Amino acid sequence: KQEVTQIPAALSVPEGENLVLNCSFTDSAIYNLQWFRQDPGKGLTSLLLIQSSQREQTSGRLNASLDKSSGRSTLYIAASQPGDSATYLCAAPYSGAGSYQLTFGKGTKLSVIP
Amino acid sequence: DTAVSQTPKYLVTQMGNDKSIKCEQNLGHDTMYWYKQDSKKFLKIMFSYNNKELIINETVPNRFSPKSPDKAHLNLHINSLELGDSAVYFCASSPHEGSEQYFGPGTRLTVT
Numbered sequence: 001k002q003e004v005t006q007i008p009a010a011l012s013v014p015e016g017e018n019l020v021l022n023c024s025f026t027d028s029a030i031y032n033l034q035w036f037r038q039d040p041g042k043g044l045t046s047l048l049l050i051q052s053s054q055r056e057q058t059s060g061r062l063n064a065s066l067d068k069s070s071g072r073s074t075l076y077i078a079a080s081q082p083g084d085s086a087t088y089l090c091a092a093p094y095s096g097a098g099s100y101q102l103t104f105g106k107g108t109k110l111s112v113i114p
Numbered sequence: 115d116t117a118v119s120q121t122p123k124y125l126v127t128q129m130g131n132d133k134s135i136k137c138e139q140n141l142g143h144d145t146m147y148w149y150k151q152d153s154k155k156f157l158k159i160m161f162s163y164n165n166k167e168l169i170i171n172e173t174v175p176n177r178f179s180p181k182s183p184d185k186a187h188l189n190l191h192i193n194s195l196e197l198g199d200s201a202v203y204f205c206a207s208s209p210h211e212g213s214e215q216y217f218g219p220g221t222r223l224t225v226t
Binding site for chain 1 (some may be wrong): 172188204218219
């Protein structure tokens with residue numbers, strides 16, 4: 001079964017800093033990995049989906065990397081802004097008994113201080 | 115224009131009642147999901163449907179019954195509600211099993 005761990009659980013940075021969020025997963029037989037953002041009281045917004053054949057995926061100031069062999073993914077946020085404050089969730093799939101399901105980490109709560 | 119929508123947004127009810135949460139997606143996706151996010155914000159899959167057929171049923175009490183009348187809808191019916199059912203329930207969809215998932219805004223269920 002897949003287990004996903006995110007470190008740190010919470011992070012507070014001043015505006016303008018670059019930062020890295022970490023995600024590790026136990027079952028490396030994945031064919032993609034997805035990063036989400038969740039604002040308080042809101043649903044999840046998909047940020048990036050990295051296919052197993054890719055090592056990196058970029059969207060604006062966000063860059064996600066994937067290293068299947070080590071069971072790790074990172075989300076890099078450049079030039080952080082107060083609007084980036086949210087909880088960031090990493091989700092890795094598990095394919096068991098012929099079905100596919102996402103396993104989520106507990107998230108990293110990011111606060112960007114103006 | 116909402117891609118994945120859920121109703122109601124908030125639901126407050128008493129123990130023992132039966133309630134339903136509705137989900138609709140207008141993305142033309144084949145696969146739909148129900149997730150539960152508990153008080154500790156941990157998100158866990160409950161059900162997954164592909165083309166109206168159940169493909170995942172995690173260790174969920176049989177008081178929870180999903181119903182998919184067509185590919186665009188996946189409703190969640192809950193019988194005999196318990197205090198422990200209080201949580202936020204999210205519906206999601208993806209083009210097919212294993213592809214990028216898109217989430218609805220969530221339904222906050224409070225059982226008193």
